Amino acid sequence: MSARFRITALGAQGDGIAVSDTGPVFVPFTLPGETVTAARRKERAELIAVIETAPERIAPACRHFTVCGGCALQHMRDDVYLAWKRQKVADALRARRIEAPVAGIVPCRSGSRRRAVFSARLAQGRAVLGYNRAFSHEIIDIEECPILVPEIEGKLPLLRELAGRLGRSRDAFHLTVTRTESGLDVAAAASGPLSAADRLSLTEFVVGSGFARLSVDGEIIVEPRKPQVDFSGVMVTPPPGGFLQAVASAEEAMAERVLKHLEGAKRVVDLFSGSGTFALRLARRSEVHAVEGDAAALAALDRGFRAASGLRRVTTEKRDLFRRPLTVKELAAFDGLVFDPPRAGAEDLSRQIARSDVPKVG
Ligand SMILES: C[S@@+](CC[C@H](N)C(=O)[O-])C[C@H]1O[C@@H](n2cnc3c(N)ncnc32)[C@H](O)[C@@H]1O
Numbered sequence: 546m547s548a549r550f551r552i553t554a555l556g557a558q559g560d561g562i563a564v565s566d567t568g569p570v571f572v573p574f575t576l577p578g579e580t581v582t583a584a585r586r587k588e589r590a591e592l593i594a595v596i597e598t599a600p601e602r603i604a605p606a607c608r609h610f611t612v613c614g615g616c617a618l619q620h621m622r623d624d625v626y627l628a629w630k631r632q633k634v635a636d637a638l639r640a641r642r643i644e645a646p647v648a649g650i651v652p653c654r655s656g657s658r659r660r661a662v663f664s665a666r667l668a669q670g671r672a673v674l675g676y677n678r679a680f681s682h683e684i685i686d687i688e689e690c691p692i693l694v695p696e697i698e699g700k701l702p703l704l705r706e707l708a709g710r711l712g713r714s715r716d717a718f719h720l721t722v723t724r725t726e727s728g729l730d731v732a733a734a735a736s737g738p739l740s741a742a743d744r745l746s747l748t749e750f751v752v753g754s755g756f757a758r759l760s761v762d763g764e765i766i767v768e769p770r771k772p773q774v775d776f777s778g779v780m781v782t783p784p785p786g787g788f789l790q791a792v793a794s795a796e797e798a799m800a801e802r803v804l805k806h807l808e809g810a811k812r813v814v815d816l817f818s819g820s821g822t823f824a825l826r827l828a829r830r831s832e833v834h835a836v837e838g839d840a841a842a843l844a845a846l847d848r849g850f851r852a853a854s855g856l857r858r859v860t861t862e863k864r865d866l867f868r869r870p871l872t873v874k875e876l877a878a879f880d881g882l883v884f885d886p887p888r889a890g891a892e893d894l895s896r897q898i899a900r901s902d903v904p905k906v907g
Pocket of ligand 1: 820887
């Protein structure tokens with residue numbers, strides 16, 4: 546049923562919030578100060594029209610905005626968006642009674658995301674490739690994605706064709722696409738089993754498309770060139786679909802802060818090191834012990850270390866840091882620490898770190 550709503554706040558996921566007799570109503574793609582009409586379904590409502598527009602509203606950069614579930618706030622002015630993001634961090638700390646200064650957000654420019662996870666599915670003899678509609682399994686077939694680096698956005702038609710050649714059923718699957726120094730690294734997951742003939746034709750297609758590597762469920766199908774990422778001069782070939790900071794400039798900004806904080810540290814432990822984003826940069830002047838749960842990421846880090854010159858000693862340890870956090874006693878071996886956990890956090894490890902004497906960077 547359509548109703549009129551006055552938006553008074555922005556929720557944690559970027560939805561506008563209106564207050565109703567029965568509690569808050571979340572209206573996506575609206576801004577505080579706006580009056581809108583929307584069709585309500587329980588605590589969510591689908592925007593129909595904006596009646597009074599907030600001065601912070603701008604035209605979105607992408608034609609798929611509001612249909613594709615990938616972005617929530619393209620209709621908000623950049624400066625207001627950055628202030629909102631920063632406030633989310635400040636509020637989260639305050640809610641836990643943690644006193645800590647919160648610096649300004651480091652903005653990432655549009656067209657700078659070098660890694661994307663696309664959803665794909667075969668439908669009516671072709672593949673759809675894009676992102677899921679919000680709260681839905683429906684895949685929105687995208688023609689553009691202005692947040693991506695042009696090297697990925699410009700290859701969307703080829704990636705869609707590749708998805709069509711990979712899919713073996715009507716089930717959805719994923720393509721993780723990373724822009725590397727040597728071309729696109731494409732990692733498919735759950736696309737279905739491949740015959741020898743499929744592999745041959747995929748190989749020809751990948752070579753002809755100029756991609757660096759294609760892997761399916763972790764198995765490399767073809768690698769015309771080693772996909773390489775540049776960790777400030779140390780070249781690393783990450784494992785298929787492995788973690789990589791999504792925006793190179795954001796990685797640089799984080800690395801700069803980590804290096805500054807750990808200036809003078811002799812022996813650093815890098816917890817949740819991935820493929821060595823921070824460890825290999827730090828190794829220019831400190832010994833580093835990299836700890837991580839993904840063996841393939843650690844192997845990539847180690848290969849990068851061995852191929853580089855001028856680095857101090859780097860050791861690696863495969864360890865599940867949730868089940869077996871480093872203890873205060875183990876942490877005593879280090880005078881520097883980097884802690885970059887996945888979204889789930891790492892509560893037990895955090896307690897050990899808090900009790901240790903190591904200077905920390907979060
Ligand atoms: C946010 S990423 C950071 C990686 C790296 N610091 C970087 O910036 O590229 C988190 C890392 O934690 C690793 N990880 C996830 N769960 C883990 C666990 N239980 N134990 C150890 N490592 C884990 C992931 O494999 C991933 O490499």
